[in-house]
Amino acid sequence: MLARILSATTWGIEAKVVEVEVDVGAGLPAFQIVGLPDAAVQESRERVRSAIKNSGFSFPAQRVTVNLAPAFLKKTGSDFDLPIALGILLATGQIKLASSFSLSDLFLVGELSLSGEIKPVNGILPIAHFLSLQRKDSLLLLSLHNATEGALVEGVKVFGFRHLGEISDFLTGKVTRSPFVVERERFFSFSSLSEDLSEVKGQKRAKRALEIAASGGHHLLFIGPPGSGKTMLARRIPSLLPLLSLDEAIEVTKIHSVAGLLSLDQPLVTERPFRAPHHTISDAALIGGGQWPRPGEISLAHHGVLFLDEVLEFRRNVLETLREPLEMGKITVSRAQAIITYPARFILVLACNPCPCGYLGDAQRVCTCSPRQVAQYRSKLSGPLLDRIDLQVEVPRLEVSEVSAERKEESSLEVRKRVERARTIQRERFAGDRIMLNGDMKTAHLKKFCLLTREAKKVLESSVEKLALSMRAYHHILKVARTIADLEEEDNIQVHHVAEAIQYRSLDRRWE
Ligand SMILES: Nc1ncnc2c1ncn2[C@@H]1O[C@H](COP(=O)(O)OP(=O)(O)O)[C@@H](O)[C@H]1O
Ligand SMILES: [Mg+2]
Incomplete structure (x- = not known):
């Protein structure tokens, strides 16, 4: 029997779907994982085997082959224990998915302990974020410890579980649950800035x-x-x-x-x-x-x-x-x-x-x-x-x-x-631009947004010459002057803005 379970992994700070195919068939008992898995994924075999046994199920005395696709995507870590275990339980007919679920909407990510406990993994937020954008109807099933992180993202239904047995009860329809909810604002009130400038x-x-x-x-x-x-x-x-x-x-x-x-x-x-x-x-x-x-x-x-x-x-x-x-x-x-x-x-x-x-x-x-x-x-x-x-x-x-x-x-x-x-x-x-701050301005922005009064321009040019500053230093002075003018809510950059900005380059020549 073949079962196909969806999972996901991170790629940078983005996420990608991984399909976990489990085939259980005739042959000498064996358990193989293919599809460019790293050492941690290979170790998954031992964890999955024990977790299944210790959760009241039996591990098939057959040939079990797991393929993680797409093969070119390198899979790391232990994130696939849970989908692999579930795939084996489905492929061997030990659990039957309730009719209210469709495998194409279920995403499972999590590590298993030998006892069948579901442990948290890294990268859940990027995965949840990705699902909320690309797979709107999906259900993300993971460790209860990861549930808060996953539920921070709107538009994806997150379900957290402690144990493989709990997931099986949920998927077979023995118990019903509603998605995990967190109040995001709660975490913002957490912030406390302990060090204050007034102490200096x-x-x-x-x-x-x-x-x-x-x-x-x-x-x-x-x-x-x-x-x-x-x-x-x-x-x-x-x-x-x-x-x-x-x-x-x-x-x-x-x-x-x-x-x-x-x-x-x-x-x-x-x-x-x-x-x-x-x-x-x-x-x-x-x-x-x-x-x-x-x-x-x-x-x-x-x-x-x-x-x-x-x-x-x-x-x-x-x-x-x-x-x-x-x-x-x-x-x-x-x-x-x-x-x-x-x-x-x-x-x-x-x-x-x-x-x-x-x-x-x-x-x-x-x-x-x-x-x-x-x-x-x-x-x-x-x-x-x-x-x-x-x-x-x-x-x-x-x-x-x-x-x-x-x-x-x-x-x-x-x-x-x-x-x-x-x-x-x-x-x-x-x-209308892709930048947010004066410090990020490119040359084109400087021309457009850093308008100097005539006096200011003169002061700037003569100082650059006197201090033998590079072109890049010149641009940085302009950016700083722009910020100083913004702090005064002035549209045009004036002499005193430029003069202050130049002061902050004083080390350039003395480093030589
Ligand atoms: N302007 C200041 N106001 C209050 N305390 C200061 C000030 N400057 C230095 N200190 C005290 O001196 C200590 C050493 O300062 P620190 O920032 O470590 O110096 P630096 O990094 O320049 O060597 C600080 O922990 C603080 O207690
Ligand atoms: Mg110091």
């Missing part, structure tokens, strides 16, 4: 740069001696960004789902991602990779912030890999097994000391580094990478008296209101 004393210039970065989606570098508050400032950017919209939350959650990073009690990522990988990270972990390419830190930071603290400690080749995603907002990872594209649009925040000892330019302490040491230290931030950093900000060490002063500092919420206003202006500006 003084540092007006750095805070202003954070506000501009958050408003226009600009990349930022903090440079200053140890203990000056660079890390503290960077950690507070997410609190300045608008809350994720539902669509953004779902996109971010899809990436985290594929990477297996969702927690069971908070399956929707509702907070802006803030990723701060350690400087020993490999390029594969940063941009994505592995035999079967998984999203890297840059994709996990999508719609949020990627923070590289002590950036000069990172390996140079690792930093270089950032250039493509910074330009494109996505990354294509190609490995022998597959070529997969993941979104990667984030605000890059870098922090570093000015020299190996950290005290170059400090008012109190003496720097002990030789000019050669300093040059070597800085050479890692290559010109092309530094060029892409719109805002370069020096963060001086505060006096103890300033840190302990009882002054009221502006809260993140107050700054966020201005950021949101500036973002609204940008949304309207780019309504």
